[in-house]
Amino acid sequence: MSLDAGDNLKQNEIDIDIPQAEEFPQYLCKTxxxxxxxxxxxxxxxxxxxxxxxxxxxxxxxxxxxxxxxxxxxxxxxxxxxxxxxxxxxxxxxxxxxxxxxxxxxxxxxxxxxxxxxxxxxxxxxxxRHGWSLMPPGCGFEGWQFEQREKHKKLIRSLKEYLYVVENLSQDGRVPGRDLTIDELRKNIEEKIKPWERFGSMFW
Ligand code: SF4
Ligand code: SF4
Structure with a gap:
């Protein structure tokens, strides 16, 4: 699962992925x-x-x-x-x-x-598919979905905080220590956050 902001922020590409299939807790299904x-x-x-x-x-x-x-x-x-x-x-x-x-x-x-x-x-x-998928009430994945929602919120919050800090630290329009401009970083982060807007990511 690529939900660890710290790891992701070391890379020029920032991934917000849903959990990989092999990690999917199929056993939670109550059939x-x-x-x-x-x-x-x-x-x-x-x-x-x-x-x-x-x-x-x-x-x-x-x-x-x-x-x-x-x-x-x-x-x-x-x-x-x-x-x-x-x-x-x-x-x-x-x-x-x-x-x-x-x-x-x-x-x-x-x-x-x-x-x-x-x-x-x-x-x-x-x-x-993710924490906001509309499953029937009482579905065995309720707890897992709650956990996923909280993880996504935390990650997106971390990305926003990272962008805020870097914008304030940068003196030349570039991300310190990385081959990336602030504008590129902002665009990258905004693209990653956008799919979650319909779930309220602008308020996280
Ligand atoms: S609603 Fe949830 S618990 Fe029921 S069969 Fe579908 S995935 Fe399993
Ligand atoms: S919707 Fe049909 S194909 Fe899909 S898991 Fe249920 S029974 Fe199987």
Whole structure:
């Protein structure tokens, strides 16, 4: 996991990576099966089909692997708390709820085990992707996600503090001891922080 700010700041490239697959604590899954029965995306089913026709790989997974519920109400019967959570979150992001489609995966067994485990899509093998992934309430990864959120906040805070200190120490517009200008460093750090803005990184 590249979450150690100290190590990263020794390099010209500053990485903020999600944990690597080999470190992923798969054992935390309680095999409740709800995440396999409440899959969604902010794209409509029609948009997904079009994206699939255009060769978009993630749309291909939705079209080929997952099956759409006939309506949100049908999905609500199976995974009510997750449907509620997802809809509330999408509303907050001003997503048009009318075009939201919930999907289920037909490859989940009666015991909530994946019958395609070895060849399951990457979105399955690495879920939750990060601390802010919207998992069903009570998911076994809740504690892990909390830990991930705190680590990301700490790292981003460290990057901001590092930039602040270096900006104030520099007398020639360059990062002391590194082949890098302050502007390059700032741009680098801003790019790393930007993907997390939707989770509030500007306030960390
Ligand atoms: S919702 Fe969480 S605990 Fe349940 S199957 Fe999915 S990952 Fe496992
Ligand atoms: S492929 Fe397996 S892990 Fe992925 S949604 Fe289907 S049952 Fe769940």
């Amino acid at each position: 409740c099966g709800r995440c396999c029965k409440s899959i969604t995306t902010s794209y409509s089913y029609e948009e997904l089909k079009q994206m699939n026709d255009e060769g978009e790989p993630e749309a291909k997974v939705f079209i080929e692997f997952f099956k759409p519920y006939p309506s949100i109400e049908e999905a609500r019967k199976v995974v009510p708390e997750q449907v509620e959570q997802v809809l509330n979150t999408l509303k907050e992001r001003n997503v048009d709820i009318d075009k939201v489609t919930f999907f289920y995966c037909p490859y989940i067994s009666d015991k909530n085990l994946c019958s395609k485990y070895e060849t399951r899509p990457s979105c399955c093998s690495r879920a939750p």
